[in-house]
Amino acid sequence: MNIEKIRVRFAPSPTGYIHVGNARTALFNWLFARQNKGVFVLRVEDTDVERSREEYERRLIDDLRWMGLDWDEGPDAGGNFGPYRQSQRLDIYQGYTQKLLQEGKAYYCFCSTEQLEKERETALAAGTMPIYSGRCRVLDPGEAERRIRSGEKAAVRLKVPDEGLISFDDLIRGHLEFDLKLIGDPVLVRSTGFPAYNYAVVIDDHLMKITHVVRGEDHISNTPRQILTYRALSLEPPLFAHLAMVMGKDNTRLSKRHGATAVDQFAIEGYLAPAFFNYLALLGWAPPEGREVLEKAELLELFDLKKVSRSAAIFDYEKLHWINRQHIKKLDPGGKARRAFPFLADAGLLPEAMTEVHWRWLEKAAESLMEGVDKFSELPQKFSLLFDFTPLALDEEAKSILKSESAPKVITAFAQKLERAGGLDYAKYAAIIEEIKKETGIKGKALFHPLRVALTARTSGLELDKFIPLVEEGARLSFPRPIKSCLERVRETKKHLESKAADI
RNA sequence: GCCCCUGUCGUCUAGCCAGGUCUAGGACACCGCCCUUUCAAGGCAGCAACACGGGUUCGAAUCCCGUCGGGGGCGCCA
Numbered sequence: 045m046n047i048e049k050i051r052v053r054f055a056p057s058p059t060g061y062i063h064v065g066n067a068r069t070a071l072f073n074w075l076f077a078r079q080n081k082g083v084f085v086l087r088v089e090d091t092d093v094e095r096s097r098e099e100y101e102r103r104l105i106d107d108l109r110w111m112g113l114d115w116d117e118g119p120d121a122g123g124n125f126g127p128y129r130q131s132q133r134l135d136i137y138q139g140y141t142q143k144l145l146q147e148g149k150a151y152y153c154f155c156s157t158e159q160l161e162k163e164r165e166t167a168l169a170a171g172t173m174p175i176y177s178g179r180c181r182v183l184d185p186g187e188a189e190r191r192i193r194s195g196e197k198a199a200v201r202l203k204v205p206d207e208g209l210i211s212f213d214d215l216i217r218g219h220l221e222f223d224l225k226l227i228g229d230p231v232l233v234r235s236t237g238f239p240a241y242n243y244a245v246v247i248d249d250h251l252m253k254i255t256h257v258v259r260g261e262d263h264i265s266n267t268p269r270q271i272l273t274y275r276a277l278s279l280e281p282p283l284f285a286h287l288a289m290v291m292g293k294d295n296t297r298l299s300k301r302h303g304a305t306a307v308d309q310f311a312i313e314g315y316l317a318p319a320f321f322n323y324l325a326l327l328g329w330a331p332p333e334g335r336e337v338l339e340k341a342e343l344l345e346l347f348d349l350k351k352v353s354r355s356a357a358i359f360d361y362e363k364l365h366w367i368n369r370q371h372i373k374k375l376d377p378g379g380k381a382r383r384a385f386p387f388l389a390d391a392g393l394l395p396e397a398m399t400e401v402h403w404r405w406l407e408k409a410a411e412s413l414m415e416g417v418d419k420f421s422e423l424p425q426k427f428s429l430l431f432d433f434t435p436l437a438l439d440e441e442a443k444s445i446l447k448s449e450s451a452p453k454v455i456t457a458f459a460q461k462l463e464r465a466g467g468l469d470y471a472k473y474a475a476i477i478e479e480i481k482k483e484t485g486i487k488g489k490a491l492f493h494p495l496r497v498a499l500t501a502r503t504s505g506l507e508l509d510k511f512i513p514l515v516e517e518g519a520r521l522s523f524p525r526p527i528k529s530c531l532e533r534v535r536e537t538k539k540h541l542e543s544k545a546a547d548i
Numbered sequence: 549g550c551c552c553c554u555g556u557c558g559u560c561u562a563g564c565c566a567g568g569u570c571u572a573g574g575a576c577a578c579c580g581c582c583c584u585u586u587c588a589a590g591g592c593a594g595c596a597a598c599a600c601g602g603g604u605u606c607g608a609a610u611c612c613c614g615u616c617g618g619g620g621g622c623g624c625c626a
Contacts, residue, residue, distance in 0.1 A: 089626065092625055092626065155624095157623095157624070161623090164622085167550090167622095168622085170549085171549040172549075173551060174550090174622060175622080199624050201624095217553070220553085223551080226550080226551055226552095227622095230623095233624085234624040236624075238624085240623090242626090261619080261620065262620055262621070263621095263626090264553065265553090265621045289619065289620075291618090293559085295619080323560095326560065326561085326575090327560070328560085330561045330562065330574085334574050334575070353561075354553075354555095355554050355618090355619090356554075357561090358559060359559095360559050360560065360577085363560065363577080366576055367576090373589090415588060415589055417588095488585065489585055491585075492586075493586070502586090503587085504586045504587040504588085507585080507587095508586095
């Protein structure tokens with residue numbers, strides 16, 4: 045095959061939301077096209093009128109874009125080989141069908157669905173592969189033509205040789221062979237006049253000058269049928285590469301039960317698109333150097349379609365989370381704040397109208413609080429450290445810290461000094477800590493644990509020297525849910541300690 | 549049932565094609581230690597796999613055969 049310019053396509057059917065398996069197929073196609081300076085085509089396979097919906101096509105395009113993919117030709121992008129929706133190409137298929145019929149390479153099939161279904165069941169019961177009997181193949185073409193003209197409905201089937209072997213060389217799997225005895229005459233055109241999948245792909249891939257078909261392994265057994273169709277039309281088939289499936293944790297087909305599987309869910313839950321992209325590339329492929337956290341450009345350089353694994357991969361959220369954390373870490377403070385904002389605003393923690401000061405505060409807060417976050421949907425929970433302060437709802441560990449011997453001394457001393465100091469900043473805080481150490485002789489955990497509980501009402505969270513400025517600055521800003529200053533917090537804790545000393 | 553694909557740590561994988569350098573490498577997760585006023589992050593170490601059985605060979609994760617497991621297909625779905 046003489047390939048001048050590599051052209052690949054992603055050809056989803058708009059019958060539902062795009063899931064990770066398809067997304068990975070799209071990604072590999074894109075990577076392969078872009079690294080070879082080729083063309084990436086998006087083709088919508090909407091020949092299943094019952095299930096195809098326009099809404100799904102829009103969502104599909106949105107999801108693909110979110111992932112960071114783009115295409116040179118497609119229903120929205122145009123191109124010289126359109127239209128890119130199969131439902132708009134019906135007349136094109138018809139031309140080819142006529143040709144096949146005239147040349148005697150295809151024939152009308154008048155069998156009813158019930159009839160076929162019965163035959164299939166019989167075959168299955170007999171323990172053989174259900175193959176179309178070829179009953180209508182022997183019909184006189186003139187007679188068939190008359191029946192059609194008189195208004196009878198019929199499908200069109202391809203004549204498949206009864207004997208022989210058909211083979212092709214898969215880019216990933218190598219040489220594959222199939223026995224023609226086990227391939228029945230496939231339906232090319234349904235009695236509704238709509239082309240069947242196996243037929244439309246062949247014509248479209250040819251007309252769109254596709255050089256490499258990269259798709260899921262569920263299409264392996266379709267490939268011989270398609271090659272047969274290419275032959276009947278005297279066309280040269282493209283090269284094929286069949287990708288292994290993506291499975292769920294329990295090694296069954298990925299479904300909702302495994303967590304998010306539709307691509308838009310990953311956006312909603314707050315995964316970074318480049319991280320999602322990165323992780324998907326790692327499903328069935330490994331970078332040669334072993335460094336796995338990679339940007340798009342690096343992936344483009346390193347990816348190798350021929351090195352893609354032949355066995356199915358299990359989608360692992362743990363690893364996705366790790367990849368996502370690594371990508372979050374690479375973001376600058378502004379970037380972190382921008383990404384965090386929608387999640388925090390939706391949770392009612394941030395005002396819709398953010399001032400410049402708000403943004404600067406958010407940048408600082410995000411820098412500290414986004415560490416170790418798997419996905420942004422965890423952010424409201426993380427930020428509640430700043431926004432929620434309820435000394436009434438302490439857990440057991442916090443209570444026991446307050447009950448310790450040093451706690452009342454530390455908190456009382458801290459409260460007194462804080463009252464006198466007014467506000468608090470890092471320098472004042474450090475000075476106060478020093479004074480308390482000197483006056484009480486308490487230091488280390490005995491000093492910091494009670495302070496942490498007094499200020500945050502929790503036993504874990506940020507380092508206090510990061511926490512204090514955030515809270516103090518935050519207290520001066522207006523938020524839908526105001527942030528309490530350190531002074532307010534200590535006062536409340538103290539009051540709580542005194543009033544309910546017995547039962548904390 | 550029949551056909552096809554596939555089988556290395558729990559998971560993603562390197563190695564397999566061109567058999568020895570593999571006491572099987574890396575990453576996630578897990579466990580431990582260090583760092584640290586907590587958590588996290590970071591650093592260091594550890595646990596952990598050639599599905600099984602036969603061959604071929606001086607030698608097999610690598611080649612051959614079989615078994616078993618997993619997946620896909622067998623549609624007028626795509």
